[in-house]
Amino acid sequence: xxxxxxxxxxxxxxxxxxxxxxxxxxxxxxxxxxxxxxxxxxxxxxxxxxxxxxxxxxxxxxxxxxxxxxxxxxxxxxxxxxxxxxxxxxxxxxxxxxxxxxxxxxxxx
Numbered sequence: 001x002x003x004x005x006x007x008x009x010x011x012x013x014x015x016x017x018x019x020x021x022x023x024x025x026x027x028x029x030x031x032x033x034x035x036x037x038x039x040x041x042x043x044x045x046x047x048x049x050x051x052x053x054x055x056x057x058x059x060x061x062x063x064x065x066x067x068x069x070x071x072x073x074x075x076x077x078x079x080x081x082x083x084x085x086x087x088x089x090x091x092x093x094x095x096x097x098x099x100x101x102x103x104x105x106x107x108x109x
Contacts, residue, residue, distance in 0.1 A: 010070065017031070028105045068087075077091050077093060
């Protein structure tokens with residue numbers, strides 16, 4: 001059995017994606033949720049407390065949210081290339097699992 005946080009697959013739509021993890025759980029996650037939790041050096045400090053995180057989320061929500069390009073980074077993460085905004089963050093599989101648990105819609109298997 002693969003670790004719970006390992007990413008087995010990603011299916012992308014225009015406004016969201018379905019992430020399938022090592023424990024066979026699947027989540028539909030909006031790109032807004034992923035983008036507003038970027039871990040790059042510019043965005044991560046803006047998530048240190050609830051107020052700053054909400055401000056970042058509102059700022060990202062005002063951007064035109066388009067389907068990003070996705071590139072796998074090694075065996076541990078994905079890089080999303082957002083047409084508008086930051087594209088330097090690497091989203092580890094464990095971070096994506098956390099975002100899915102907090103903001104995603106769990107799908108039946």
